[in-house]
Amino acid sequence: MKNYFARTTQERKLLGRVDVLIIILIAAICVGSCVPLFLKKGDVTAKIIYDGETVEEINLSQNEKKFTLEVGRCDIAVEGHEIFFANSPCPDKVCMNAGRLRKSGEFASCVPEKVAIILKGDRKSPDAITY
C-alpha cells in the first residue's frame, strides 16, 4: 500500500520525443483507417442496427422519398439521400447531435437505446475497371 502513496512528482517538460511519436502514431492510425471508408464510391447504403442486429438496409443514393422509421424507442428519419435520428428518449442526445448523414463512412449511434446507423459505400461499383 505504501507504494501507492508515493509521490510521482518530478520536473517534467511539456513535449518529449515519446509524445511526438504517440501523436504521429494516432494520426497514422486515424488516416489509415478512415481513408478507405470515405474513398469508396458508388451507392451509399444505410444500415440500421438495433441491439446488435441489422434491422433495415436502405439504399440512400436511390432513395427520393421521405419517411420515418421506428427503431426501438428512437425515430429515424430518411429524407432523400439523408438519414438522421429525428427523436430519441435518451438523456444526452448524442445520436441527434450527430446530424444528417449522407456520405459513406458516416455513423451515428444512440448507445442507451441500442440503435446505430452506419453508412457504407457499395463495393459493387468500382472507380475504374481495366481489361
Next chain:
Amino acid sequence: MARKTALAAMMCALAIAISFLEGLIPTSAFLPPGAKLGFSNIVTMFCVDTLTLPYALCVTLFKALFALMTRGATAGVMSFCGGMLSTFVTYGLFKLKNLDIGYIGIAVCSAVAHNAAQLAVSVVISGTPAIVIYAPVLFASSAVTGILTGILLKIVMPVLKKQNRIITKGVENL
C-alpha cells in the same frame, strides 16, 4: 492526512465544476458528436501527480457519480470506466522513469484510454460491435483535446502546486 483529504474534496468539486462548465461550451462545430473537451482530466492528472493514486481514483469516482445523477445511467457507467482506465494509465505514465514523455503525451494517452474504455462500454451496452467504426474519429479527437489539456496542465501545474503546499502544510510552514 486530513488536509490532503480536504484538498482531494476540493479537487472533486473542481473536476465536477469543470465538467459541468465544459458541457456549456458548444463543441459540435469542431468535435465529433459524443466527444468532449475533457478539461476535468486536468484535475485528475494533477491529483495523480501530486496527491497520489487513491485520491485521484476518488475524484474519478465522484465525477462518475455526478454524471450518473445529471446525465443518466449510461453516462455514469461510461464516465466511471473511462475515468478509471485513464487514471491508471496516467498513473503508470507518471511512474515510468527514463521515458522522454511530457505532459502532452500523458494527456493524449489518458484521453485515448478514456475514449477506448467508453467505446468498449458502449459496445457492451448497445450490443453492437459495429460501432468500433467510430474509434478512429474518437482517437483523433482525443489526440487534439489531449494536446490542449496537456498544455493547460503544464500552465496550471505551478499554481496548483503552490496552492497544494499551502493547504497541506499550512501557510506558516511555507
